[in-house]
Amino acid sequence: IPIEKVILHKVRMKMKTPFKNSFGSVQEKEFFIVELADGREHRGFGESVAFSSPWYTEETVGTTEHIMNDFLVPFLLQNPVSHPREVTKLFDVIRRNNMAKAAIEGAVWDLYAKREGITLAKALGGEKNTVEAGISIGIQPSIKELLTVIGQYAAKGYKRVKIKIKPGWDIEVIKQVREAYPELPIMADANSAYTLADIEHLKKLDEFGLMMIEQPLGQEDLLNHAKLQKEIETPVCLDESIHSLDDVKNAIALGSCKVINIKIGRVGGLEEAKKIHDYCMEHNIPVWCGGMLEAGVGRAHNIAVSTLQNFVLPGDTAGSSRYWEKDIIEPEVTVIDGIINVPDSPGIGYNINRAALEKFTMNKKEFTL
Numbered sequence: 001i002p003i004e005k006v007i008l009h010k011v012r013m014k015m016k017t018p019f020k021n022s023f024g025s026v027q028e029k030e031f032f033i034v035e036l037a038d039g040r041e042h043r044g045f046g047e048s049v050a051f052s053s054p055w056y057t058e059e060t061v062g063t064t065e066h067i068m069n070d071f072l073v074p075f076l077l078q079n080p081v082s083h084p085r086e087v088t089k090l091f092d093v094i095r096r097n098n099m100a101k102a103a104i105e106g107a108v109w110d111l112y113a114k115r116e117g118i119t120l121a122k123a124l125g126g127e128k129n130t131v132e133a134g135i136s137i138g139i140q141p142s143i144k145e146l147l148t149v150i151g152q153y154a155a156k157g158y159k160r161v162k163i164k165i166k167p168g169w170d171i172e173v174i175k176q177v178r179e180a181y182p183e184l185p186i187m188a189d190a191n192s193a194y195t196l197a198d199i200e201h202l203k204k205l206d207e208f209g210l211m212m213i214e215q216p217l218g219q220e221d222l223l224n225h226a227k228l229q230k231e232i233e234t235p236v237c238l239d240e241s242i243h244s245l246d247d248v249k250n251a252i253a254l255g256s257c258k259v260i261n262i263k264i265g266r267v268g269g270l271e272e273a274k275k276i277h278d279y280c281m282e283h284n285i286p287v288w289c290g291g292m293l294e295a296g297v298g299r300a301h302n303i304a305v306s307t308l309q310n311f312v313l314p315g316d317t318a319g320s321s322r323y324w325e326k327d328i329i330e331p332e333v334t335v336i337d338g339i340i341n342v343p344d345s346p347g348i349g350y351n352i353n354r355a356a357l358e359k360f361t362m363n364k365k366e367f368t369l
C-alpha cells in the first residue's frame with residue numbers, strides 16, 4: 001500500500017451538551033483526523049479518540065500527538081505494508097499508546113479498502129447491512145431530567161439505553177427508569193466507581209433486569225470482577241480493563257465478565273478488535289462496540305466493525321446529531337428506528353466534508369518520506 005503523504009489535522013469541536021460520567025464532564029473534543037494519500041486518487045482516514053486529560057485511560061491528545069509525530073508516522077512512511085493487518089506488528093515495538101496506533105491503523109484500513117474498491121466492513125469480514133444503535137446517557141442533574149432524555153431517545157427507536165451510575169446515583173435511578181420504561185433494554189455503566197466492598201449494594205441491581213453492568217470495579221482489577229460476577233446475576237461487561245486480546249483471554253479464563261465492550265482505540269486498532277471479536281465468538285461471549293464521543297470518521301469505523309457477526313448487542317454508536325451541530329462527514333450518520341444503514345461505497349463509506357473539517361481544524365501537519 002503506497003503511502004505518499006500523511007496529514008494530521010488537529011481538530012476541535014464543541015459538543016451540543018456536556019457528557020458527564022462518574023469522573024468528570026466533557027464538552028469540547030479535541031482530536032486528530034489522520035489522512036493518508038496513496039499518490040493516486042485515494043485517501044484513507046482515521047480518527048484519534050483520546051481525550052484532553054487522562055481520565056479514561058492514560059492517553060491524551062498531547063500523548064497522541066507526540067507518539068504519532070515522533071514514532072508512528074515515520075515508522076509507517078519508512079516501512080511499506082502490503083495489508084493493513086501488518087500495521088499492528090509494525091507498531092508493536094511501541095508500547096501501548098493504543099489510541100494513537102488505532103488512529104493511524106484505521107486510516108490504513110480505509111485506504112486499503114478504497115484501493116480494493118470494497119467497503120471497510122467487507123474488508124474486515126463483516127456481513128451485516130445494518131447495525132443497531134444504542135445510546136449512552138451521561139449523568140443528569142435530576143432523575144426527572146434523565147427520564148425526559150431517555151424518553152426522547154426511546155421515541156427515536158434506540159435499541160438500548162445505557163445509564164451512567166456512581167455511588168449516590170444508582171439504585172434509585174435505575175429503579176425509577178425501570179418503572180417508567182418496563183420494556184426498554186437498559187444497562188448501567190459505572191466507569192470503575194465501585195469497589196468489592198460495594199457487593200451487597202450492587203446486588204440490589206439484580207431485580208431490575210439490566211442487560212449488563214459495565215466496568216463496576218477498578219480498571220486493572222480482573223480478579224475482583226470475577227468475585228463480583230460470581231455473586232451477582234447482572235452480567236458484568238468490561239470496558240476499561242480491556243486493552244488487548246491477552247486481557248480478554250485473562251478475563252474470560254477468570255470469569256471476570258460475560259460481555260465485552262470493544263473500543264477500537266482502546267485495543268489499538270481494527271486488527272486487534274477483530275481478533276478479540278473472533279476469540280469472544282469462540283467462547284460464547286457477546287460483544288458490542290463502545291463509543292468515545294466520536295466525530296464522523298470514528299463513528300464510521302465503529303459502524304464498519306459492528307458489522308462483524310458477534311457484535312450481537314447494540315453499541316454506543318448513535319447518529320451524528322447526538323453530539324454535533326455539524327459533523328465532518330457527509331452524509332452524516334443517521335439513525336432511523338434505532339437502525340444505522342451500513343454505507344455501501346468503498347472504505348468508510350462516508351465522504352469527508354472538507355468545508356466542515358477546515359472550519360474545525362486548529363492546525364495541520366504534513367509528512368512525506
Ligand code: OSB
Binds near residue numbers: 239291292293
Ligand atoms: O465508558 O463507555 C464509556 C464516553 C467517554 C468515555 C467513556 C465512555 C463514554 C460513553 C459514551 O459511555 C459513548 C459515546 O456516546 O460515544
Ligand code: MG
Binds near residue numbers: 214
Ligand atoms: Mg464504559
